[in-house]
Structure formats: C-alpha cells, structure tokens
Amino acid sequence: xxxxxxxxxxxxxxxxxxxxxxxxxxxxxxxxxxxxxxxxxxxxxxxxxxxxxxxxxxxxxxxxxxxxxxxxxxxxxxxxxxxxxxxxxxxxxxxxxxxxxxxxxxxxxxxxxxxxxxxxxxxxxxxxxxxxxxxxxxxxxxxxxxxxxxxxxxxxxxxxxxxxxxxxxxxxxxxxxxxxxxxxxxxxxxxxxxxxxxxxxxxxxxxxxxxxxxxxxxxxxxxxxxxxxxxxxxxxxxxxxxxxxxxxxxxxxxxxxxxxxxxxxxxxxxxxxxxxxxxxxxxxxxxxxxxxxxxxxxxx
Amino acid sequence: xxxxxxxxxxxxxxxxxxxxxxxxxxxxxxxxxxxxxxxxxxxxxxxxxxxxxxxxxxxxxxxxxxxxxxxxxxxxxxxxxxxxxxxxxxxxxxxxxxxxxxxxxxxxxxxxxxxxxxxxxxxxxxxxxxxxxxxxxxxxxxxxxxxxxxxxxxxxxxxxxxxxxxxxxxxxxxxxxxxxxxxxxxxxxxxxxxxxxxxxxxxxxxxxxxxxxxxxxxxxxxxxxx
Ligand SMILES: Nc1ncnc2c1ncn2[C@@H]1O[C@H](COP(=O)(O)OP(=O)(O)O)[C@@H](O)[C@H]1O
Ligand SMILES: [Mg+2]
Numbered sequence: 054x055x056x057x058x059x060x061x062x063x064x065x066x067x068x069x070x071x072x073x074x075x076x077x078x079x080x081x082x083x084x085x086x087x088x089x090x091x092x093x094x095x096x097x098x099x100x101x102x103x104x105x106x107x108x109x110x111x112x113x114x115x116x117x118x119x120x121x122x123x124x125x126x127x128x129x130x131x132x133x134x135x136x137x138x139x140x141x142x143x144x145x146x147x148x149x150x151x152x153x154x155x156x157x158x159x160x161x162x163x164x165x166x167x168x169x170x171x172x173x174x175x176x177x178x179x180x181x182x183x184x185x186x187x188x189x190x191x192x193x194x195x196x197x198x199x200x201x202x203x204x205x206x207x208x209x210x211x212x213x214x215x216x217x218x219x220x221x222x223x224x225x226x227x228x229x230x231x232x233x234x235x236x237x238x239x240x241x242x243x244x245x246x247x248x249x250x251x252x253x254x255x256x257x258x259x260x261x262x263x264x265x266x267x268x269x270x271x272x273x274x275x276x277x278x279x280x281x282x283x284x285x286x287x288x289x290x291x292x293x294x295x296x297x298x299x300x301x302x303x304x305x306x307x308x309x310x311x312x313x314x315x316x317x318x319x320x321x322x323x324x325x326x327x328x329x330x331x332x333x334x335x336x337x338x339x340x341x342x343x344x345x346x347x348x349x350x351x352x353x
Numbered sequence: 354x355x356x357x358x359x360x361x362x363x364x365x366x367x368x369x370x371x372x373x374x375x376x377x378x379x380x381x382x383x384x385x386x387x388x389x390x391x392x393x394x395x396x397x398x399x400x401x402x403x404x405x406x407x408x409x410x411x412x413x414x415x416x417x418x419x420x421x422x423x424x425x426x427x428x429x430x431x432x433x434x435x436x437x438x439x440x441x442x443x444x445x446x447x448x449x450x451x452x453x454x455x456x457x458x459x460x461x462x463x464x465x466x467x468x469x470x471x472x473x474x475x476x477x478x479x480x481x482x483x484x485x486x487x488x489x490x491x492x493x494x495x496x497x498x499x500x501x502x503x504x505x506x507x508x509x510x511x512x513x514x515x516x517x518x519x520x521x522x523x524x525x526x527x528x529x530x531x532x533x534x535x536x537x538x539x540x541x542x543x544x545x546x547x548x549x550x551x552x553x554x555x556x557x558x559x560x561x562x563x564x565x566x567x568x569x570x571x572x573x574x575x576x577x578x579x
Contacts, residue, residue: 057468254449258464261436261464262433262435267464267466
C-alpha cells in the first residue's frame, strides 16, 4: 500500500464519520455509556475485593497442639505447614508466650497464675491462609495430622466474605460480557444503516477491482476513531467522577462508610491502566462492529 | 479476449439462466448482445466478471477465459485482478452523487492504489477525451443523462481496460443521446479496446452494424455480423 493510498483510506474513514453524523454520534454514545458502565462495575468490584482482601489479611487460624507433642514433632509439623502453598505465614506460639500474653492482658494475672507450677496452656501454631476460598480444604488437611488438640478458624466470617467476593465477581463478569455483546450488536446495527447508504459506493469499489481489505479499511478506521474517542471521553468522565462518587458513597451508604474514603483504591493508582482499557475495548468493539456490518455487502 | 466453452449457469433457485453456451470474442472486436428480457444477457456478463460461477458438472469440461484469466480455476482473492482489466458501464450510470465528476473518475484509480501523481495527470486527460472538461467540478445531479453516461464511460476508461462491458448503457437515454454514446463506444473500440454491449434496442444495432450475438432462453440463437 502506498502512503498516499493509506492517507486516502484514513481520509475516507474520517469523512464517513462526518457524513453519517447521526450514526456516528449514536455509535459514540453507545460506546461511551457501555465503557462507563464497564469501568464503574470493574472499579466497584475491585474496590470491594481490595477491601475484603484487607480484612482477610487480619484473619488468622490457630492450631492448638496436644500435650504429648514433643519438640521434634512440633518442628516437623511446622515444616509441613510451611510447605502448604495456601498458608502464607506460620508462627510458632509457645505456651510460655501464650501465658505471657495473658499475663500482660490481665492486671491480676500474677495472682491467679502465681500458684500454678505447670503452664496449663497448649503450644500452638498461628497461621495465615492465603486464599480463604480454599480454607476448608487446607484445614481438612491440617486436621488429619496427629497430636492436634483443636483448630480455631473464623468459619462464619470466611463464609460470608467468600460468598460476597464470588457473588460480586460473578455479577461483574456477567455485566461486562452482556454489555460487550449488547454494544457490539447495537454498533453493527447502527453502522449497517450507514453501510446501506454506501451500498452503491461499495458496489463500485467491487467492480473496479478494489481488494476486500481496501473496501473494509475505511469502515475499520471509522470504528477505530469513534472507539478511541469514546475511550478518551469515558476516561475523562471517570477521572472527574470517581472521587466525587467515593465521597458520596462513603457518607451515604453504610457498607462504604465502613470502608472509609481511605479504604478506596486511589484514582492515581489506576487511571492510566483504566484509560488504556477503555480505549482498547472501545477501539476493538467499534472497529469489529463496523467491519462486521460491511461484510455482507462486500461479498459478491 | 473472451472465450466460453460449454458453459451453463443454474441459479440457486433452480433457474437455468445459461445453457451450454460457447462463444469467442477476439481482442479489438465490438459485439452487441441482444435478447428478450430474462434471456440471460446479464447472467452472461456476471459470468465474465466472476459475479456468478459456471455450473460444475462432471460430464462436461467448461472453459471461461477473460483477458488471459482462467475464471474456472481463479481463486476468489484474485478476482480483483480480473476486474482491473475490465471497464463497466451500466444502465443507471452508477455514479456517486456526493462526488464531483473528477472524483468519480479518480475514485477508480484510488481504489486500486494508483500513485497520486498519475491520478492528477490521467483523470483530466480522460475527462477531456469525452468532452467533459467544462463539467469536471460538477456533481452528477447537475448533469444530463447523456453527460452522466459519458462520465461513466470516462470512469470505465481511466484504468486503460482491455475490455469494456456495457449492460444496457442506453436504456435510460433518449434515441439521439443513445446514438452518441454508442458512437463513443465505437471510437473507444477503434483505439483497440474490446467492447461488449448488451442492449434490447434492435433499431440501434441495425443502424450501427457489426457483430450481433442473440441470446434466447439461455442459449445463443444467432451469432454473426450484420
Ligand atoms: N440472482 C438471481 N437468482 C435467481 N435467478 C436469477 C437471478 N438473476 C437472474 N435470474 C433469472 O435468470 C434468468 C436470466 O436473467 P438475466 O440474465 O438477468 O436476463 P436478462 O439480463 O437477459 O434480462 C431470468 O429468468 C431471471 O429471472
Ligand atoms: Mg439484464
């Protein structure tokens, strides 16, 4: 392809946008709105998940060891726990430390424990679970080891969090996929109208011997330009709206109030990635959508 | 050159549009194709431009050759190469209303990615050849039917085709203008381009003379000089 040829095709693409301004505006609006919904759904689920992960981190399972566990066995168990890929942290918590902890917490502990010769508390391991959705299988494995008195885990808490997390992820994915489909179909229908009006032009291109790709390129460029524009506008709107939305949500809604405005992911940390995703999705959806609507006409 | 041997076309709906047609048109010839409506004239043309394909039958070996291309063997992605050697003229002119005369003609060269320099030189030359210099910046809507068809002729000629195919080019024109257009086609033919013109106006054909191919119910019923 010559440089002048490429220039001509780009000019045609831009000309198409200007000549079909109703279709162009409609495509642009559908895209921008879709991108905004996609963006805010994504940001919502990201924020909730970060919030949940923060809570997860504070969460701890305590494994109390039986009295008859000797030092060698304790050592061995510790290694087994460290080898588990779903356990992120393993801290041995001796009965002495446990007792000191209690003593420190209670003012009159000396009085109570002063008379006891032998420490009644068990040795323990305090561990952190990496992925709480797989907590139960990890705990099941731990329970099968010998010399374990008791495993204390925050089951209810974990169940609620895991449920919430997977529900939010599922809903977000559903929204994203259906939105992508809906906007793709809408765009190819909108452009279909403008393709119909250019039916004669396409027919002429066919009989003078233009290649199929030459015929499609202006439509592709038309979609690309609209998609990029929609991506840029959606980015600007998100940049402008995100902080305000956080302020609003954290004063008005209890769930978000619990997060506090500092619990949200700051705009600066994702704005360029978000803009890139917007422009990327916009460009891909719009260009494929427009080209799909030409296909039928190009076939002779 | 056009060469057909034992070619039949059956449309998907079962219509037998061409039936075992054989035909040879040499380079530099001028041939009229006549026949009643529905006889298969347009199908013959669509066959030559590879818009429709010949029936693929085991018992006969069909041949379709146009300007050195073997249309039976040709791959779909090469069809544009064939079309670049043919100039087309239609009954309804098929001009782009939103483009000037210049741009309508230049469109062909742009579509095949010709150099800008060449486009700037070649387009006014062809427009001049058809006597349209004065109209070069006009839009099709501002021209008479005869003028529009001359623009279409300029467009058909601009890429120096070996063959011009005109499907009822005078169908929308008054008799005087029709003669004028056919005379232009003859002039083009005199310079070496093969011309195939479909028409149902027998008067015009008789007046101009030359080779006449008559199609009747999908078969060639007459092929001779008159
Ligand atoms: N695309 C098509 N599909 C099915 N039948 C067609 C198609 N085009 C033409 N025909 C039929 O094929 C026959 C020949 O048509 P055509 O070649 O257009 O005739 P002409 O140009 O001589 O009027 C007619 O019976 C017509 O109805
Ligand atoms: Mg016809």
